[in-house]
Amino acid sequence: MSKKLKVLMSGGGTGGHIFPAVAIAQEIQKRFPDAEFLFMGANGKMEMEKVPQAGFKIEGLNIAGFDRGNLLANVNLPFKVISSLLKARKIIKEFQPDFAVGTGGFASGPALFIAARMGIPTFIQEQNSLPGKTNIFNAKKAKTVFTSYPNMEKFFHGTKTLFLGNPIRKNIITDIIDSDLAKEKLGLEKGKLTILSVGGSLGSRTLNNGWKENINQVLEKNYQLIWQTGKLDYKNILEETKDIHSRNIQIVEFIKNMEMAYSAADVIVSRAGAIAISELAIAKKPVLLVPFPFAAEDHQTKNAQTLVDKNAAKMVKDTEMKEKFWNTLSEICENEGLRKEMAQNLDFFAKPKATEEIVDEIFKNLNIKE
Known part of the structure; x- marks a missing residue:
């Protein structure tokens, strides 16, 4: 020009x-x-x-x-x-x-x-x-x-x-690496099922409460958990979980290297914001979505439902957390075939x-x- x-x-x-x-x-x-x-x-x-x-x-x-x-x-x-x-x-x-x-x-x-x-x-x-x-x-x-x-x-x-x-962050597209290598870099065990929980930069009280209620189940199953709490609940959660001495549970306020966390994860639990979903589709990891119910016009639930309809994700609503969170998550974690199918179906939404x-x-x- x-x-x-x-x-x-x-x-x-x-x-x-x-x-x-x-x-x-x-x-x-x-x-x-x-x-x-x-x-x-x-x-x-x-x-x-x-x-x-x-x-x-x-x-x-x-x-x-x-x-x-x-x-x-x-x-x-x-x-x-x-x-x-x-x-x-x-x-x-x-x-x-x-x-x-x-x-x-x-x-x-x-x-x-x-x-x-x-x-x-x-x-x-x-x-x-x-x-x-x-x-x-x-x-x-x-x-x-x-x-x-x-x-x-x-x-x-x-x-x-x-x-x-x-449009999403470039490093999510370019820097996803082998899962075992990412686990090693994060101080986690290779080959052990790893769950990543992300609730946005401020965190999600719903997700945090879900993990507090089910932390013993995570330990019993010998799963690894990268738990991003957000700023508001971080100190309280550290205090409440101080008796849990397990390298399987990593509690962090904020995740700077999101691409590393995505790489390490076998299953992801997340809110259903538009950009988060676009990144999850690129990461191609099976995901349990817990939509934020107070987003404008409840658009997070609509976003999540679109993925659920293509069997690219599972969804649990805020109001269903007590009854359905652990059972739905277990269904994903314990079924490798389902995980592979969900990851493949996510590809439809991946637009690098x-x-x-x-x-x-x-x-x-x-x-x-x-």
């Missing part, structure tokens, strides 16, 4: 929206090192910190979602929407992007709406099997919607929809080239030559 490429990115509220936006921007930057990027986020949300950490400029809008729990908090919502639309218009007019990409969250509503109104080509990347309202609304004017699950045309009537997967293919499609649509 003769003139410098300018790209508007918008997405936030959660890591599940922010990370795909950053990954897409990084892929474009790899191809056009002098490209200029501007992110639009919501003031007070995590994107205002995470996007600059990734090296990109961000502008904040004073936008929030509809609060169903506290209706009085919505009194100012119309004013916030109007002020966000006006600010988005001013920012876009000054920046003059060649195209805009939205990944969901409050801020991408006004950002993509105004961009489309100003004749700027817009693209949407949807992470979940049940799309967010912002993406459904903006899809009407979008060139293409990139989805992470198949058969999602029904949500985006009349808009070109491509099942390309979620998602980021590259999304950018390829954007460039092809706009006839941008590299």
Whole structure:
């Protein structure tokens, strides 16, 4: 390209929206090192910190979602929407992007709406099997919607929809190693069935309580457990389990080398966030999903159900943990044939080239030559 490429990115509220936006921007930057990027986020949300950490400029809008729990908090919502639309218009007019990409969250509503109104080509990347309202609304004017699950045309009537997967961390794709070697590196025994439990960076109290109730079963079965507790429960769990002196149980607050933990695992227990599921599909390890029930529109349960329907995962709901957690986990751990079948079926959802293919499609649509 003769003139410098300018790209508007918008997405936030959660890591599940922010990370795909950053990954897409990084892929474009790899191809056009002098490209200029501007992110639009919501003031007070995590994107205002995470996007600059990734090296990109961000502008904040004073936008929030509809609060169903506290209706009085919505009194100012119309004013916030109007002020966000006006600010988005001013920012876009000054920046003059060649195209805009939205990944969901409050801020991408006004950002993509105004961009489309100003004749700027817009693209949407949807992470979940049940799309967010912002993406459904903006899809009407979008060139293409990139989805992470198949058969999602029904949500985006009349808009070109491509099942390309979620952009995920590069090292998950490149650094998965032999299971026994990973166990050795983590100080675990080779050949012994290993369970990895991950509940996100803050951890999951539901999963933590599940393990506390069943820790003796893990020891009796002689399974190995890598138990990521998250920040909030870590100290209490260490205190409560201080009498358990077993190298089979590794309790950690946070896992930095996720690719190593995935490699070592024979079975994974996880929440059902979109990005987590995309990483699990790449790792190709049988998984028990425990969806977070308070995610927007219960999308984690919908994500998990999509995998369950293809026999690529098992699911236990929060409310079923006491009755079903250990029995369902045992069914996976004690049946090698089932584990192999689940791992193979996960391959359908594995999209290691998602980021590259999304950018390829954007460039092809706009006839941008590299």
